[in-house]
Amino acid sequence: MPADFVVKKAKGSLVWDTNGNKFIDLTAGIAVTSLGHSNAELNNIVSKQSKSLWHLSNLYINEPSVTLAKKLCNFTFGEKVFFSNSGAEAIEAAIKTARKYSTKKFNSNKNEIVSFTTSFHGRTIMGITLAHSKALNDGFGPLPKGIKSHEYNSIENLEKVISDDTSAIILEVVQWQSGITPANVKFIAEITRLAKKHRALIIIDEVQSGVGRTGSLFAYEQFKIKPDIVCFAKGIANGLPLGGILTTNEVSSAMTPGLHGSTFGGNPIACAVGEKVVDIISKKSFLNAVKKKEKLFLELLKEINNDLNIFSEVKSMGLWLSVTFAKDSNIKVDELIIACHKNGLMILKANMDTVRFSPSLIIEDMLIEKSMQVFKKTLTQILAL
Numbered sequence: 001m002p003a004d005f006v007v008k009k010a011k012g013s014l015v016w017d018t019n020g021n022k023f024i025d026l027t028a029g030i031a032v033t034s035l036g037h038s039n040a041e042l043n044n045i046v047s048k049q050s051k052s053l054w055h056l057s058n059l060y061i062n063e064p065s066v067t068l069a070k071k072l073c074n075f076t077f078g079e080k081v082f083f084s085n086s087g088a089e090a091i092e093a094a095i096k097t098a099r100k101y102s103t104k105k106f107n108s109n110k111n112e113i114v115s116f117t118t119s120f121h122g123r124t125i126m127g128i129t130l131a132h133s134k135a136l137n138d139g140f141g142p143l144p145k146g147i148k149s150h151e152y153n154s155i156e157n158l159e160k161v162i163s164d165d166t167s168a169i170i171l172e173v174v175q176w177q178s179g180i181t182p183a184n185v186k187f188i189a190e191i192t193r194l195a196k197k198h199r200a201l202i203i204i205d206e207v208q209s210g211v212g213r214t215g216s217l218f219a220y221e222q223f224k225i226k227p228d229i230v231c232f233a234k235g236i237a238n239g240l241p242l243g244g245i246l247t248t249n250e251v252s253s254a255m256t257p258g259l260h261g262s263t264f265g266g267n268p269i270a271c272a273v274g275e276k277v278v279d280i281i282s283k284k285s286f287l288n289a290v291k292k293k294e295k296l297f298l299e300l301l302k303e304i305n306n307d308l309n310i311f312s313e314v315k316s317m318g319l320w321l322s323v324t325f326a327k328d329s330n331i332k333v334d335e336l337i338i339a340c341h342k343n344g345l346m347i348l349k350a351n352m353d354t355v356r357f358s359p360s361l362i363i364e365d366m367l368i369e370k371s372m373q374v375f376k377k378t379l380t381q382i383l384a385l
């Protein structure tokens, strides 16, 4: 449910509503405005690009999309890029590409997709099917066939699910639905082994974890895994609609012209912004600063829990943090979020007992400190009720 205030403006990590109330934003538009709201450098790019080329469609190649694609490929395993407008469309493109590749290269039975519990892959029919969650898919069936489910971070019986009929395995190397949860080493190793054995592709959903969020340009860089397709969106254009997939020449060769497309995907303004975002975020010094800010959050959260003793778990990867409340804490996440709003703080829900912070990656240390003071004050108020 949307918050009960209307936002008028935002700058950096601050947001103001129509009544003049000020909020510290630890949501960044759900891990999107990584370079802050109304970033002056990006504003200039939008203004400049809008005067030279605004929209063309995918019938013509535009310069900013080529430059951004080249940059993304330079920094990753990628050799080819497809641009969409959102994360869910990136997932759709990834699944279509994988199925086309494996049915063309091998045989028509090789079309199964393996995905994992507690995942999130967007709200299209394919996205909710991949998540295998009743909360997401109830009432929206019939769902697409050929999608198999396995428990996240478990290797038990994984070899029974992945077979020669598997086209692709799709996973988030860091999930957020049950708090920030990285894939474990054994799980990644078993996926890699089975994918190789059965010639299945590995699709990594980096829609939320990508573009600096976890302290590396893409989270998969911190794991021993070689993707065939990576889905990205969210942070790539700091809030302008842009997403897409990175893949190899070999896999993309199956997708000949006419098989997939998007009228708005690869919009020149969004791609021009994306170029700058990638330039800034890919710098080592920038990514190191993300890890430093993560440390600060963790120290402050530890101090809060030393006093209040209500967190059962604090997990993080870069500026992506989750706080789970102990069962006997009496903290109700939905109520906590509303109470935080009243005190001028915006935070996110992960699930019924866990909140999530995904602030701008350039949030000032002073605002991190202030935000944690407000968080503590709000928790103390609730506990006193």
Ligand SMILES: Cc1ncc(COP(=O)(O)O)c(C=O)c1O
Pocket (backbone or CB within 6 Å): 030, 086, 087, 088, 089, 091, 120, 121, 122, 123, 172, 205, 206, 207, 208, 209, 233, 234
């Ligand atoms: C991991 C992941 N994949 C896919 C999506 C869907 O992205 P979008 O909302 O841009 O369609 C999300 C959105 O939260 C996500 O977190």
